[in-house]
Amino acid sequence: TQLLEQSPQFLSIQEGENLTVYCNSSSVFSSLQWYRQEPGEGPVLLVTVVTGGEVKKLKRLTFQFGDARKDSSLHITAAQPGDTGLYLCAGAQAGTYKYIFGTGTRLKVLA
């Protein structure tokens, strides 16, 4: 059973546009992470959010953890072609060692 649903699955936008990717679940997570994956490589961590309602910024990327710790969003401002890639959210359920990944959002930013 997939516990983390991401939307949209695919996104193609022009350089300079803003976008938001969502990660939703019916389960509570002790933390939630966002990764970006390039073709032929493994995912690389972008950020970890731990506290309900937490907002973290990484340059043009803004990450938010839902108050109930069941969902998260990733907002990119003024997207650039270098932002192209597969974005994955991942959650660790409290009391387990298991990191469960979302279905992924494939982003393409056109120059």
Next chain:
Amino acid sequence: DAGITQSPRHKVTETGTPVTLRCHQTENHRYMYWYRQDPGHGLRLIHYSYGVKDTDKGEVSDGYSVSRSKTEDFLLTLESATSSQTSVYFCAISRTATNEKLFFGSGTQLSVL
């Protein structure tokens, strides 16, 4: 970059053949994971290890077994490969169990014909 090496990087095998994938780390991290990645499914956890000889099942463990006889090596075995096991397999490591960064290997592309 974290020292994680997956081998082989590519493998083509026939249905019914046993296959073993190896993950080797030089970081001395306690936790190791095997995931498979398929279009539309993201990354799905197969098995994980929380110490030498300590392993447990993930979401999609049927048809797979693992072994960890020393900290640095985590082996994934397909006892009798099937076409449904054609996938990209990723190994990951983490220092602690929760709220911790996962470091991933570069993956193994496995094709079962």
